[in-house]
Amino acid sequence: MPRVSVIAALYNHEKYVAEAIESVLKQTFTDWELILWDDGSTDTGLAIAQDYAKRHADRIRVFTHPGGANRGQENTRNAALEKATGEFISLLDTDDFYHPRKLELLVPRMANEEVGLAYGKAELVLEPGGRKIPSGIRHEPEGNVFDALVLENFICAGATLFRRSLVERGFRFDPTFKTCGEYPLWLEIARDWKFAHVPQVVAYWRSHATNLGTKLAVQAKAELVTLRERMAADARYAGHERALLAALAKSRYDHAAELYNALDLAGTRRETLRVLTDGAGGAGLMAKAAILYGVAGLGKNPNRVLSKLKRAIWESRHPLAAFSRRRKQNP
Numbered sequence: 001m002p003r004v005s006v007i008a009a010l011y012n013h014e015k016y017v018a019e020a021i022e023s024v025l026k027q028t029f030t031d032w033e034l035i036l037w038d039d040g041s042t043d044t045g046l047a048i049a050q051d052y053a054k055r056h057a058d059r060i061r062v063f064t065h066p067g068g069a070n071r072g073q074e075n076t077r078n079a080a081l082e083k084a085t086g087e088f089i090s091l092l093d094t095d096d097f098y099h100p101r102k103l104e105l106l107v108p109r110m111a112n113e114e115v116g117l118a119y120g121k122a123e124l125v126l127e128p129g130g131r132k133i134p135s136g137i138r139h140e141p142e143g144n145v146f147d148a149l150v151l152e153n154f155i156c157a158g159a160t161l162f163r164r165s166l167v168e169r170g171f172r173f174d175p176t177f178k179t180c181g182e183y184p185l186w187l188e189i190a191r192d193w194k195f196a197h198v199p200q201v202v203a204y205w206r207s208h209a210t211n212l213g214t215k216l217a218v219q220a221k222a223e224l225v226t227l228r229e230r231m232a233a234d235a236r237y238a239g240h241e242r243a244l245l246a247a248l249a250k251s252r253y254d255h256a257a258e259l260y261n262a263l264d265l266a267g268t269r270r271e272t273l274r275v276l277t278d279g280a281g282g283a284g285l286m287a288k289a290a291i292l293y294g295v296a297g298l299g300k301n302p303n304r305v306l307s308k309l310k311r312a313i314w315e316s317r318h319p320l321a322a323f324s325r326r327r328k329q330n331p
Contacts, residue, residue, distance in 0.1 A: 002110070004032040004103050005086035005164065008094050009076035011038070014045040016095040016206065021052050021060070024092065029103035034060045036094070037080040040070030045094070073181070074173035081167050089164050091157045091182065095206050096125075098158065102202040106161040109196035116163055116193025117186065120202035122156035127206055142197045146190040147243035150228065151250060153183045158203035162189060177227060179220035184227055191237060218262055221255035225271075249281030253289050260296060261307060268296040 006024050010017060024034050036053070038046045046064070053060045063083065065071050071079075081089065088110060090103065102120070109118035121140070123132045137154045149155070160182075166189060174184040189195075228248040231237045237244060256271035272293040275281055281289070295306060 002031070002088060002107060003086035004029070004088045004090050004107065004161070005084035006032055006034045006090045006092050007077060007080035007084060008034065008036045008092040009039055009073050009080065010036050010041060010045055010049055010094045011070070011073070011076075012041050012043045012045060013094040014041075014043040014048060016097075017045045017048050018052075020092055020094045020097050021049065023097035023100070025056070025059075026100045027098065027103050028101050029107055032059070032090075032103060033084075033086060034092075035063070035080045035083050036060065037063045037076050037083075038065075038068075039073065039076040040065065040068050072175055072178070074175040074177070077173045077182075078175070081164075081172070084164055084167070087164055088161050089167070090161050093158060093205065096158045097204050099200070099202050099204070101200070102159075103161070105198045105200055105202055109198060110161060110163070112194070112196065114194045115196045116166060116189045117155075117160055118162075118196040118198070119155045119160045120198040120200055122159040122203045122205055123201050125204050125206045132204065140197050140199075141195070143194050144190075145195045146187065146240055149190050149195075150187060150231070150240065150243050150247045153186065155186055156203055156205055157182045158205055160186075166193075177223050179216050180223050180227060187227075187231065191240075218255075218258045218264075221251065221258045224251040225255050227251075245278070245280035246282065249275050249278060249285060252278075253281065253285055253292075256289070256292060260292060260303070263300060263303060263307065265296040265300065265303060269293055272296070 008020065013020070021034065021036075024032065036049045038049065046062070049062050053062045061083065063079070065076070065079070077091070088107065090106075092098065105120060106118045109115060119140075121137075122135050124135055125132050135156065139148060139152070139154050141148050171185060171188060173182060174180070177184060225248070228244060228251050232241070232244040232248055252271050252275050256268045256275070259267040259271060272289040275289040276286060276293065279286065295303065298306075
């Protein structure tokens with residue numbers, strides 16, 4: 001029976017960390033270890049984790065950076081990877097939690113040695129209130145998934161299981177990206193390995209006022225542009241040029257749309273012009289880019305009105321977007 005190492009980077013999650021740990025303790029698959037690494041928390045989250053480690057010393061270990069430093073999520077995950085002893089790695093963000101059958105469902109999908117990563121469905125937990133809703137992800141392929149994955153990240157970190165042998169081969173989380181999380185690693189794995197999927201919900205991730213992505217939307221879109229630019233120029237991805245160029249065009253348009261929401265009209269026109277010049281995004285994306293380029297040229301006063309109208313239309317079609325905006329306004 002293979003062992004699973006659950007690794008969790010902890011940072012100021014005193015409100016949620018106990019539920020995260022309890023969700024590991026409740027796993028129906030029992031051959032696991034939990035490695036919690038604190039990233040300089042300033043609340044009581046570390047003390048809560050240490051208390052669990054005292055009570056479950058044979059299963060749970062807690063680490064901190066020297067001097068209690070804050071080194072960022074990806075550096076912290078990489079540090080935890082070095083302590084892992086299991087055949088498989090399972091990620092856990094300490095404001096999220098697992099379904100009790102997560103490991104039971106995913107471990108068997110790793111029996112095929114061509115599979116580097118297995119994943120399942122995740123549900124959103126809306127805070128405040130704790131209401132659970134589907135993630136909205138509809139495309140969940142198996143096998144060679146790189147071309148689909150580079151266009152859209154359809155995998156939730158907590159819903160995954162991957163091989164520790166990848167760590168031994170040098171695969172790591174990339175700390176140069178502050179908002180992309182585990183996505184660069186998923187793409188690197190997908191370049192050479194097959195993915196497997198289970199249709200069940202295996203994890204839950206919270207959407208709340210302190211999520212990183214809710215604060216840094218423009219930076220997040222800009223980093224996706226940088227990530228796809230790097231891959232498009234990397235010879236290791238030479239067999240995926242078409243998918244990479246399409247994904248790059250999409251990410252540039254998404255970046256432009258986020259800049260527009262921030263009323264950075266010069267940035268909007270710069271990014272949409274690149275989409276139009278490159279011409280790799282398909283007719284629909286090109287049309288949207290042309291419209292956004294023209295609208296951004298009208299100046300700030302008209303665009304304040306148009307931006308509010310655009311947001312209202314988007315939120316009418318995407319209720320979660322409206323919820324997120326209200327939550328940020330009234331955390």
